[in-house]
Amino acid sequence: QVQLVESGGGLVQPGGSLRLSCEVSRNIYDVMRWYRQAPGKEREWVATITSAGATNYLDSVKGRFTISRDNVKNTIYLQMNGLKPEDTAVYYCNMGSTFWGQGTQVTVSS
Numbered sequence: 122q123v124q125l126v127e128s129g130g131g132l133v134q135p136g137g138s139l140r141l142s143c144e145v146s147r148n149i150y151d152v153m154r155w156y157r158q159a160p161g162k163e164r165e166w167v168a169t170i171t172s173a174g175a176t177n178y179l180d181s182v183k184g185r186f187t188i189s190r191d192n193v194k195n196t197i198y199l200q201m202n203g204l205k206p207e208d209t210a211v212y213y214c215n216m217g218s219t220f221w222g223q224g225t226q227v228t229v230s231s
Contacts, residue, residue, distance in 0.1 A: 122146075124222075125143055125145050125214050125216060125223075126143065127213065127222040128141070128143075128225060130225030130227045130228075131227070132228045133228070134229070134230070134231050135204060135229055135230075135231055136203060137204050137229070138201060138203075139201050139227060140198055140199070140201070141155070141198065141199040141225060143155075143198075143214030143222055144195060144196045145196065145216060145220075149190065149192060149216060150172050151172065152169060152170070152172065152216075152217060152218070153169070153190060153197045153214065153216055154168065154169045154214070154216075154218075155167040155168045155197075155214055155215070156215055157210035157211065157212045158213070159209060159210040160209075160210075164213070165179065166179060167182060167186065167212070168182065168188040170189065170190050174190070176188050182201075182208075185201065186201050187202075188200075199212065205229060206229045207229075209228050209229050209230070210226075210227060211224040211226050212224060
């Protein structure tokens with residue numbers, strides 16, 4: 122059973138930063154993704170990183186968010202800068218389109 126555990130969420134003021142982590146219980150030689158789900162909305166894709174390190178982002182987070190991976194630590198990260206209230210959501214990591222973490226809450230509010 123593969124486990125993904127997200128951490129790093131919290132309450133931050135607009136313009137602030139957070140770094141989310143997702144630790145995986147096995148080697149992460151897969152495409153890894155971050156998703157988010159805001160209250161009353163469907164889950165949406167945020168960012169992807171391939172096994173080769175190629176990245177792709179939702180247009181609304183380009184230039185503000187950075188996805189990265191540490192294959193030694195079996196961990197992926199999402200560095201979020203310039204946070205906006207509309208970034209408020211539960212953030213989930215996903216591995217290989219199959220496995221999901223439990224989510225971590227990010228709230229951007231003054």
